[in-house]
Amino acid sequence: MAINFDSALGVHDDALALRGRRAEVLANNIANADTPNFKARDVDFAAVLAGQLDSYELPLEQTAVRHQDEFLSPDTAADLLFRTPHQPSVDGNTVELQEEMARYTENAIRYQASFQFLNSKFKGLTSAIKGE
Amino acid sequence: MSLSNVFDIAGSAMTAQTVRLNTTASNMANAESVSSSEDETYRARKPVFALKAVQPEQMPEDYRSLVPGQGVQVEEIVESEAPLRMAYEPNHPMADEQGYVYYPNVNVVEEMADMISASRSFQINADIMNTAKQMLQRTLTLGQ
Numbered sequence: 001m002a003i004n005f006d007s008a009l010g011v012h013d014d015a016l017a018l019r020g021r022r023a024e025v026l027a028n029n030i031a032n033a034d035t036p037n038f039k040a041r042d043v044d045f046a047a048v049l050a051g052q053l054d055s056y057e058l059p060l061e062q063t064a065v066r067h068q069d070e071f072l073s074p075d076t077a078a079d080l081l082f083r084t085p086h087q088p089s090v091d092g093n094t095v096e097l098q099e100e101m102a103r104y105t106e107n108a109i110r111y112q113a114s115f116q117f118l119n120s121k122f123k124g125l126t127s128a129i130k131g132e
Numbered sequence: 133m134s135l136s137n138v139f140d141i142a143g144s145a146m147t148a149q150t151v152r153l154n155t156t157a158s159n160m161a162n163a164e165s166v167s168s169s170e171d172e173t174y175r176a177r178k179p180v181f182a183l184k185a186v187q188p189e190q191m192p193e194d195y196r197s198l199v200p201g202q203g204v205q206v207e208e209i210v211e212s213e214a215p216l217r218m219a220y221e222p223n224h225p226m227a228d229e230q231g232y233v234y235y236p237n238v239n240v241v242e243e244m245a246d247m248i249s250a251s252r253s254f255q256i257n258a259d260i261m262n263t264a265k266q267m268l269q270r271t272l273t274l275g276q
Contacts (some may be wrong), residue, residue, distance in 0.1 A: 016271075017134075020134040020135045020267075021134045023135060023138055023264060023267065024134045024135070024137045024138055024141065027137075027138040027142055027260050027264070028141050028201050028202070030142075030145070030256060030257065030260055031141045031142060031144060031145030031148075031203045031204045031257060031260075032145075032181070032183055032201070032203075032204050033145075033253060033256075034148075034149075034152075034181055034204075034249070034253060035181040035182060035183055035204055036180075036181065038183055097256065101256065101259075104260065104263065105263065108263050108266070108267055111267050112270060115270055115274070118274065119273075119274055119275065122274065122275045126275070
């Protein structure tokens with residue numbers, strides 16, 4: 001009986017990857033806070049996660065080796081969305097720095113949460129292997 | 133690895149803000165550099181920021197739509213089109229035949245506001261880098 005990492009780790013490894021991606025997108029927003037005509041983007045995390053969880057209920061048929069039955073296909077699950085600014089600025093920039101900072105920090109905390117879950121999954125596997 | 137891209141992104145923003153601080157310093161230093169003709173007078177310099185687009189070869193196959201850009205770059209540095217300040221100072225050694233000297237079109241108040249904005253943006257990007265560092269360090273402890 002082989003250990004199937006995908007089912008052992010659940011959603012958490014994908015969530016961690018997506019949190020890392022989102023950190024990049026938000027950092028890019030903040031980096032371009034002074035760029036004229038830059039439009040702030042974000043990941044619709046819930047939609048991507050929903051796409052992930054759906055695939056558990058109704059797996060796709062895999063007819064080739066490269067077919068993946070689960071997740072991160074943000075291409076289809078959720079494209080990057082554009083933010084609607086509360087206070088549009090004169091130069092067409094839609095980055096609101098304080099909001100982006102709040103989201104970035106929140107994303108970092110949730111990254112740590114996903115990490116904790118993943119870490120405890122690995123700890124569980126380790127203790128199962130050791131059998132102590 | 134997406135988290136290490138955050139370093140590039142925040143780094144590019146810090147570089148761009150440094151260029152902005154540099155132009156501000158240059159403008160402030162030359163705010164009173166008079167000259168006797170319109171062409172020779174110093175004009176305020178401003179950087180133009182632009183989104184640094186992702187090169188196609190950098191784009192990972194499966195995350196194509198999740199890569200909006202790779203930070204910010206300074207596209208060019210333009211000279212301000214604002215009118216120069218003419219002053220009638222016949223005793224000035226740089227005065228032209230009519231007794232006028234030309235002052236640069238540097239707006240000192242605007243430059244100060246620009247300087248504060250640039251240094252705040254720099255700080256925020258340093259914070260972003262720090263948070264990304266903590267996230268990466270934490271990831272390295274996975275399974276310990």
